Amino acid sequence: xxxxxxxxxxxxxxxxxxxxxxxxxxxxxxxxxxxxxxxxxxxxxxxxxxxxxxxxxxxxxxxxxxxxxxxxxxxxxxxxxxxxxxxxxxxxxxxxxxxxxxxxxxxxxxxxxxxxxxxxxxxxxxxxxxxxxxxxxxxxxxxxxxxxxxxxxxxxxxxxxxxxxxxxxxxxxxxxxxxxxxxxxxxxxxxxxxxxxxxxxxxxxxxxxxxxxxxxxxxxxxxxxxxxxxxxxxxxxxxxxxxxxxxxxxxxxxxxxxxxxxxxxxxxxxxxxxxxxxxxxxxxxxxxxxxxxxxxxxxxxxxxxxxxxxxxxxxxxxxxxxxxxxxxxxxxxxxxxxxxxxxxxxxxxxxxxxxxxxxxxxxxxxxxxxxxxxxxxxxxxxxxxxxxxxxxxxxxxxxxxxxxxxxxxxxxxxxxxxxxxxxxxxxxxxxxxxxxxxxxxxxxxxxxxxxxxxxxxxxxxxxxxxxxxxxxxxxxxxxxxxxxxxxxxxxxxxxxxxxxxxxxxxxxxxxxxxxxxxxxxxxxxxxxxxxxxxxxxxxxxxxxxxxxxxxxxxxxxxxxxxxxxxxxxxxxxxxxxxxxxxxxxxxxxxxxxxxxxxxxxxxxxxxxxxxxxxxxxxxxxxxxxxxxxxxxxxxxxxxxxxxxxxxxxxxxxxxxxxxxxxxxxxxxxxxxxxxxxxxxxxxxxxxxxxxxxxxxxxxxxxxxxxxxxxxxxxxxxxxxxxxxxxxxxxxxxxxxxxxxxxxxxxxxxxxxxxxxxxxxxxxxxxxxxxxxxxxxxxxxxxxxxxxx
Numbered sequence: 001x002x003x004x005x006x007x008x009x010x011x012x013x014x015x016x017x018x019x020x021x022x023x024x025x026x027x028x029x030x031x032x033x034x035x036x037x038x039x040x041x042x043x044x045x046x047x048x049x050x051x052x053x054x055x056x057x058x059x060x061x062x063x064x065x066x067x068x069x070x071x072x073x074x075x076x077x078x079x080x081x082x083x084x085x086x087x088x089x090x091x092x093x094x095x096x097x098x099x100x101x102x103x104x105x106x107x108x109x110x111x112x113x114x115x116x117x118x119x120x121x122x123x124x125x126x127x128x129x130x131x132x133x134x135x136x137x138x139x140x141x142x143x144x145x146x147x148x149x150x151x152x153x154x155x156x157x158x159x160x161x162x163x164x165x166x167x168x169x170x171x172x173x174x175x176x177x178x179x180x181x182x183x184x185x186x187x188x189x190x191x192x193x194x195x196x197x198x199x200x201x202x203x204x205x206x207x208x209x210x211x212x213x214x215x216x217x218x219x220x221x222x223x224x225x226x227x228x229x230x231x232x233x234x235x236x237x238x239x240x241x242x243x244x245x246x247x248x249x250x251x252x253x254x255x256x257x258x259x260x261x262x263x264x265x266x267x268x269x270x271x272x273x274x275x276x277x278x279x280x281x282x283x284x285x286x287x288x289x290x291x292x293x294x295x296x297x298x299x300x301x302x303x304x305x306x307x308x309x310x311x312x313x314x315x316x317x318x319x320x321x322x323x324x325x326x327x328x329x330x331x332x333x334x335x336x337x338x339x340x341x342x343x344x345x346x347x348x349x350x351x352x353x354x355x356x357x358x359x360x361x362x363x364x365x366x367x368x369x370x371x372x373x374x375x376x377x378x379x380x381x382x383x384x385x386x387x388x389x390x391x392x393x394x395x396x397x398x399x400x401x402x403x404x405x406x407x408x409x410x411x412x413x414x415x416x417x418x419x420x421x422x423x424x425x426x427x428x429x430x431x432x433x434x435x436x437x438x439x440x441x442x443x444x445x446x447x448x449x450x451x452x453x454x455x456x457x458x459x460x461x462x463x464x465x466x467x468x469x470x471x472x473x474x475x476x477x478x479x480x481x482x483x484x485x486x487x488x489x490x491x492x493x494x495x496x497x498x499x500x501x502x503x504x505x506x507x508x509x510x511x512x513x514x515x516x517x518x519x520x521x522x523x524x525x526x527x528x529x530x531x532x533x534x535x536x537x538x539x540x541x542x543x544x545x546x547x548x549x550x551x552x553x554x555x556x557x558x559x560x561x562x563x564x565x566x567x568x569x570x571x572x573x574x575x576x577x578x579x580x581x582x583x584x585x586x587x588x589x590x591x592x593x594x595x596x597x598x599x600x601x602x603x604x605x606x607x608x609x610x611x612x613x614x615x616x617x618x619x620x621x622x623x624x625x626x627x628x629x630x631x632x633x634x635x636x637x638x639x640x641x642x643x644x645x646x647x648x649x650x651x652x653x654x655x656x657x658x659x660x661x662x663x664x665x666x667x668x669x670x671x672x673x674x675x676x677x678x679x680x681x682x683x684x685x686x687x688x689x690x691x692x693x694x695x696x697x698x699x700x701x702x703x704x705x706x707x708x709x710x711x712x713x714x715x716x717x718x719x720x721x722x723x724x725x726x727x728x729x730x731x732x733x734x735x736x737x738x739x740x741x742x743x744x745x746x747x748x749x750x751x752x753x754x755x756x757x758x759x760x761x762x763x764x765x766x767x768x769x770x771x772x773x774x775x776x777x778x779x780x781x782x783x784x785x786x787x788x
Contacts, residue, residue: 008071008251016067016247018337018348019099023063024291025332026095029117030124031056031310032325037117038334038342043326048315053125054132055088057308058172060290061204062092066359068250069168070100073353076258079164082359083143085151085181086172086204088133093141093360094124099344100352102139102360106510114342136504136511140360142367142474147497149178150467152201156187157471158364159197160457161413165364166198166261173205173214180463180494185231187464189441192453193268193277198261201233201281206288208305217285224283234260234278239285241303246286253282272452276440291331293324367476368512368574374478375410379403379568383593384560389609390588390634390785396627397482397522397584399560400567401430404480407571408434408455416472417456418465419482426482426522427584431456462490469517470498478515478571485521485581486528486537495577499547502575506550516576520567522584524690525714526628529723536718536726538691541657544579545695549666554657555580556690558630559589561596562655569600581690583627585723588785590630603656603668606678610637610651610785618650620741621679625654626690629713632727633688634785636737641787643755644748652678660699672704681705684744688732689713710740724776728766735759735766 008016029037031054036047062084073080084093097103098120103110110116110123123129130137133145143154155169175181191199205224207217216224221237228235236253240246257280264277289307294300297320301311315322339345356362363369382403384393393399407415408431417423417431424432436451437458443450457468462483469479498517505511521540528535544552553576557563563582570578590607591599599605608614624633630653637649654660661669670678679685681704689696693711700706717729727733739759742752769777 008248008255012071013247013251015348015351016071016251017243019067019070019351020064021332022099022337022344022348023067023092023095024060025329025334025337026098026117026120027056027059027063027091028292028329029121030054030091030094032312032315034122034126035118037121038114038338039326039329040114043322043329045316045322048322048325049122049126050316052310052313054091055309056091056292056311057206057208057288058086058089058204059092060292061206061284061286062086062089062170063096064246064250064286064290065168065170065202065204065284066092066096067351068247068254069359070351070353071251072254072258073357073359074351077357078166079357079362080166080168080359081142081158081362081364082140083151083155083158083167083169084134084141084145085143085148085170085175086145089145089170090131090133090135090138091124093134093138094120094130097139097358097360099349100358100360102358105361106139112343117342136501136508140358140362140365142365142471144497144501147493148172148175149180149463150470150494150497151175152181152184152187152199153464153467154471154474155199155201156184156191157468158475159191159199160416160468160472161195161477162197162364162475163195164197166200168200168202171201171203173203173207173216174209176203176216177214180461180467183461183464184467185228185233186459187468188232188279189276190438190457190459191279191440192438193264193274195453198265199279200257200261203281203283205283205285206290207303208288208308210308211305213305228281228283232276232278233281236280236282237285238282241287241290250284256280257282276442293328296321296324364475366510366512367474368514370476371512371515372414372476374407374415374571376568376572377403377406377410379564380593382564383596384589386561386589386592388784389590390783392586393560393589395427395584395586396557396560396563396582397520398427398429400563400582401428403564403567404428405430405434411478412455414477415455416469416477416479417482418469418479419456419458420462420465420487421458421460422484422523423456423458423482426484426520428482462487463494466491466494470494473515473517476515480518480520480571482520482522484535485524485540486535488519488521488540489537489543492540492543495544496547499551499577502551502577503548506575513575516570516573516578518567518570518578519580521579521581524581524583525718526626526690526726527583527585527723528718529721529726532720533718536714538581538714541579541581541691542695544577545657545699547577549658549661551576553578553668555655556626556657557582557600557655558624558627558653559587559591559596561589561591561593562600565593565596565600566655581626587627588631590634599653600655604652604654604659604670604678607651607653610634611649612641613648613650616648618680618683619648619745621650621652621683621685622737622741623652623654623679623685623687624689625657626688628727629688629690629732632732632734632737635734635783636741638785638787639734639738640741644751647745647748657699660696662702676704679703679705679709683708684741685709686737686740686744687711688737710744712737712740722770722774722776724766724780725770728763735762
């Protein structure tokens with residue numbers, strides 16, 4: 001960047017204004033026109049779309065910003081991307097990427113002439129065309145403007161470990177009312193000014209949402225100033241509606257902002273003892289629907305909520321609307337902007353940056369094009385040496401921590417761990433042997449692991465952790481989000497949007513596959529006995545499996561070696577959301593590493609060492625998915641095999657939950673033949689499941705033997721209690737599972753009576769014991785897999 005700031009010449013301002021008018025013209029054309037794109041003929045009704053969809057209100061302000069950013073990209077040779085936060089800003093981004101030439105390079109049929117303009121206009125919000133927001137189809141987009149609140153989080157995620165990147169993040173004043181966005185302002189306490197890139201927030205105050213004024217536009221300039229300063233930003237105002245004044249003011253402010261950013265970055269590079277910088281941000285206050293119709297049907301439009309969507313809504317039945325539309329389009333003077341063929345005049349085209357410096361062509365917005373594979377240590381070297389079934393382990397995630405630590409060591413600029421103050425709580429302690437928590441705010445002597453440069457980012461906001469990780473992987477890097485299982489629901493909707501982005505980009509040929517978004521859920525439902533009912537909810541799995549099968553994966557490794565194998569696979573995978581659920585407490589270990597690799601590769605399988613039906617048909621199938629369900633299933637099997645040694649039991653463990661679906665529904669699904677071989681066609685199946693029981697029924701309802709599948713899982717029963725009592729409350733404990741088996745084998749006759757009585761007595765003994773001692777019975781706490 002050059003440090004020189006100078007007043008922009010009148011010629012340059014004229015160029016910016018023409019480019020802005022051209023972008024506004026293209027935006028209105030996209031909303032309204034399907035023919036006569038340059039108004040070479042008088043506008044007629046047949047030139048107008050019959051169904052008018054789109055959002056005008058935010059668009060002219062975004063076009064204004066885009067044109068001015070083009071100027072500073074050229075002047076300072078900036079590597080800049082544009083994130084459009086204000087909802088449906090699609091016309092602006094599509095129009096600007098068309099003007100700079102990127103759109104036609106990706107979509108050659110949208111040519112830079114009148115015919116190309118006609119196609120560009122017609123496809124917008126039209127069947128078989130493109131959506132009205134900033135969608136994956138639009139070049140230069142890495143943030144979809146559907147749901148509001150995540151733009152600034154994504155911007156910071158993109159900036160981490162991208163020291164030369166500048167992210168211009170346009171934030172709508174409606175979007176600024178959301179909780180995630182309100183918290184995202186604090187991301188400036190985590191951005192390393194030398195090692196990371198720059199985020200330039202541009203808060204666009206245009207006054208209104210769909211039907212209401214925005215809070216930020218009604219609190220007064222001084223209060224707004226103080227709010228941003230309180231967040232740790234230095235606000236620069238661009239406030240007005242006269243284009244001439246606004247162009248000059250915006251150009252001046254951008255030059256000042258670039259000078260401040262350069263000063264901050266140089267100071268950090270030259271002084272490792274730098275303090276937390278006060279980064280600049282811009283508050284742009286302009287009328288909603290700027291340059292559009294002032295009034296329609298006698299009602300104010302420009303500068304009001306009525307400009308939000310389609311200001312002239314009924315030209316088909318209102319000739320005055322058609323006349324106003326023609327006058328509106330002509331106000332941009334298209335004859336001064338486009339040549340005879342319909343191409344933007346060369347003198348205005350000069351404003352567009354060249355090559356990858358164009359924001360629509362910046363490779364960071366197509367992150368798969370920049371992605372480098374992780375350097376991975378051999379996960380086998382972290383294996384627990386299993387010398388006996390049910391050998392106690394230190395906690396599955398604690399073992400995983402060593403693996404993640406060494407991934408960090410090998411990928412110090414390409415991999416991060418994100419979490420809402422739970423990395424230690426989730427027992428990933430070993431990562432801090434390699435790194436610290438990145439933190440640019442004040443530190444005290446008693447603080448632990450806080451460093452200006454670190455690979456762990458923690459803030460007590462699941463929204464920020466998810467948003468940062470999304471921005472990070474969308475720009476081609478890799479990461480892991482660890483969270484308590486119950487509170488991952490906070491990002492349900494964010495997960496939705498990312499899964500939809502993955503689904504759509506997988507269908508677009510020029511989009512490159514991204515690193516997977518990996519979510520590790522620990523502190524799960526069955527081991528939240530100390531925190532109680534509020535912390536007990538496994539329902540995120542149900543939410544995840546609603547998404548397109550091509551992009552979602554759910555894994556339930558039963559022990560540490562399986563977790564290592566699973567996580568190695570997830571971190572190497574591409575273009576998925578991987579959800580892995582694992583325990584953090586001391587727990588039994590079942591498989592040595594070779595067995596774990598085989599089992600996880602299959603995703604589902606019989607455990608022959610726990611079964612006794614080889615070569616014959618089983619009397620009952622005992623299935624389990626999850627670490628605690630696996631423990632309780634095997635404990636129940638040991639009871640049954642000791643008391644009924646001639647009973648033939650098959651034990652099936654599921655790591656990859658999607659294996660239960662038919663192959664026609666999910667790429668990982670089992671064929672009906674293979675499912676029937678495992679689960680039989682007519683034998684009872686007792687299934688102990690980590691989550692809500694009905695999810696298993698939903699995944700298997702088409703299967704031959706579905707009517708014989710009996711599922712035990714979480715039934716919304718919980719409190720502060722003992723670990724084993726959580727399973728008892730939800731009837732997923734070993735004693736209940738034994739009774740479930742006996743109840744479904746009438747051929748055993750009277751042989752079951754005393755066993756059932758014994759199981760009922762055990763429940764009573766358990767309740768009495770925990771209420772007296774506060775811990776589980778010794779036979780539960782110290783249970784080991786063994787057969788008498």
